[in-house]
Amino acid sequence: MQSMKPTKVALAGLVFLGLVNLARGSIHFFAPDGGLTSIAGLDLSTERATILFFIGAVGGGQIAFGLLDLLVAWRHRNMVLPLLVIHLIEMAFGLFLFFVWRPLPVVVPGQVGAVFSFVVFGLITVREFLHERRDVEG
Incomplete structure (x- = not known):
């Protein structure tokens, strides 16, 4: 069973992910080019409407994930480890x-x-898993 008191590192990591998801989701959702040209330097000269629709949908998902991250860190701390695992899986898909x-x-x-996020949050997730095991065994 998950400890009701996650580590400060895990909480800080989840809050950080929440804020990053809110920021990048907002860029993808609200920026006129979804950040694809202005930030990433991609050429949107063909199929612009379709590309912007899909990056807007990605941004909406990131905003929702960011709100979930913050809610879990603030109110539902028993869900920190499962949410970190979900983020790690999402990051692995992104790397692929x-x-x-x-x-x-x-x-x-x-x-x-x-790459950086996968390594850092992989370490945070492993640390949180070991913390939970210590709580259960101790």
């Missing part, structure tokens, strides 16, 4: 997409952030 399945024609800021 960026570097294997559908790499973009240019390097975008999210690629570097994806």
Whole structure:
């Protein structure tokens, strides 16, 4: 059973993810180009409406995930570890997409952030799992 008192590192990580998801989701959802040209440098000259629709949908999901992260960190702390695991799975899919399945024609800021985030939040998740096991065994 999950400890009701997650570590401060896990809580800080979840709050950070929540704020990042709210920020990037807002950019993808509200920026006229979804951040695809102004930030990532992608060419949107063909099928612009379709591309912007899909990046807006991604942004909406990121906003929802960000709100969930903050809600769990603030009110439902017993869900911190499961949510961190879900984020880790999402990050693994992102890495697979960026570097294997559908790499973009240019390097975008999210690629570097994806690698860094996967490593950092992988370590935080392992640390939180070990913390939970200590609470159960102790």
